[in-house]
Amino acid sequence: MKYIDEYRSADLAAKLAAEIRRVVTRPWVLMEVCGGQTHTIVKYGIDYLLPREVELVHGPGCPVCVTSLEMIDKAHAIARRPDVIFCSFGDMLRVPGSDSDLLILKSRGADIRVVYSPIDCLKIARANPGKKVVFFAIGFETTAPANAMSVWQAREQGITNFSVLVSHVLVPPAMEAILQSPNNRVQGLIGPGHVCTVMGCEEYEPIAARYHVPIVVTGFEPLDLLHGVLMTVQQLEAGRAEVENQYPRVVKREGNVAAKDLMQRVFEVCDRKWRGVGNIPQSGYRLRPEFHAHDAERIFQVELIATQESSICISGLVLRGAKKPHDCPAFGKECTPEHPLGATMVSAEGACAAYYAYGRHLQARPATREPELARP
């Protein structure tokens, strides 16, 4: 496929891996921030192509995983109501709250619909004037512009039966929380390419300087990740700590100005609780007061339900890059995608779920013998 296959070439991957091996002189710990990058790394076995000196740890950038248990329970309380059509991105459906998930609620008769874009919810709201249509607006800065647009359009078009349950999270405060943590091992960051498509690279420059870490904004295809690793290792070996852009085919330094402007009009920054991590100050978005008519949390007056995370789960440490999924005694045993104990097992982009989906609970590092297929 044009513009995709080019970034999955085995020859170029081998060349990039050889170059990484050539420049590395000592051990380095790199964190890929985004869950989509974790997914690609495990799906294509990219970490197995790297020299042993380069260790990849997985970051907090899975928006589904870090949505707090309280917020999930609020979503479930709203979705259960007979007057509600509850809309969500697909991978949010399996995420367990305290006692259920959206798929189970659906099986019990709740009207729960998967949408690809929040704008689709406006159509649903227009077609169902007797129902309250609620969209679960989660995600990092990547999904924020479309979510903001849905609220903006609802107000412009006078669609009063549409609201959003907002649980947006922001990357830079989470990054700083990791770098400040006393047991931090991360020496270089593979930056989140799609977040930066929206936000640009500028806000990462003070972080690189303050913590003296290289940040390389990187894409999501296998060659992007190998290239991002190479650029980060080159900086580390040279003692540099700069923001570099590996993904210029998509990311501009200033980001998407129109999208940022819309987000500013609709959202304001607030404190946010992250599942598995806890409260991080100024790390989320909520609706500005002028959009409270579309704020599901206010409309439905959802009571705060006290929640309790599993005590054996180490997802907080996994999200901060301090531990790997297979360091957890419950991984692949008590904790599986069907019965996740914690945040990182719930979405395809969570580190534990990615490790599980691609069989790392079955086999630590694969056998090297590979048959050569006959070419009849």
Place this chain on the structure above:
Amino acid sequence: MNARVSISPEPPTNGEPAAPLFAACPLPISDHKEIVLAHGSGGKLTHRLIEKLILPQFHNELLDPLHDGAVFSLNGADVAFSTDSFVVNPIFFPGGDIGKLAVHGTVNDLAMCGAKPLYLSAAFILEEGLAMEDFWRVVQSMRQAAEEAGVLLVTGDTKVVDHGKGDQIFINTSGVGVVRAGVRIHPARAAVGDQIIVSGPIAMHGIAIMSVREGLEFETEITSDTAPLSGLVEVMLNAAPDLHVLRDPTRGGVTSALSEIAEQAGVGIWLDESRIPISEEVKGACEMLGLDPLYVANEGKLLALVAPADAARVLAAMRVHPLGEGAAVIGEVVAEHPRMVTMRTHVGGTRVVDMLSGEQLPRIC
């Protein structure tokens, strides 16, 4: 083990005392208190449902292998028997409809036993309010599909349920066919060295359905691959009567089919991602929807596990058949990592390919 036994006048029993009628549900309560859609996805939940709830109640040597159909001897002839239900929504989709699918599904299950399909039954569950014109189209389509596949519809049933209690139309078909002498196809026969052949580009049916459901439009329309595979199997058996395993990778896709075979035969399966045929359109749709084509359903493709000495002959025979033009060797049965499927990825890395627990859900970004 071999699933073939001769039928005696007394139905075979599993040799254990009869179980009490209302035993406690054997699935742990923590699993699921209700049936959820994922129980029908062909992944791990489906398997658990069958293995924990159904199999222990009925187990016998014909059912236990959980093959696409059962093969047994009747008056000296080897007979294959299979059943399948169809609940697809929308009932009309690019490349087919629920009626065509219902005929092809059972014809293909029989073909995967190495049988020549002969007779079908059809049972319709119709929802009050279904347009007569739509039902007529479905019936016409079934007639045409049956003619093409060379099978006769010889018995059937119709039921109607209240409006809102069904989804327009559900169809069940069952079928019987005869297995030619000397053919012994069974998942447990997968042997180290066997070449794994797929009959053409994968994931077309699932993506065709998904694109209608999601209202997606592509430059070229993606059509379902639904087709009767009995003709293709016949030319394959002519080329090499000793095919080891055949499987049509329907729901759950290529991954689920190969995982089941690896599990049942206790062998490892190794795949080469770059050899797996996928059309550009399907690749594009999968990228856009965040789906892995290896888990997407096919309705007119088969996987064959063939001894290395036979592989070239079988592949050549397949490629001259219209349904096998795109056939390719995509992997091999290996002694390493028994009961596990691994794959060399496009970029040269390696990963395990495991069955999904439920349905693939579109990812957020």
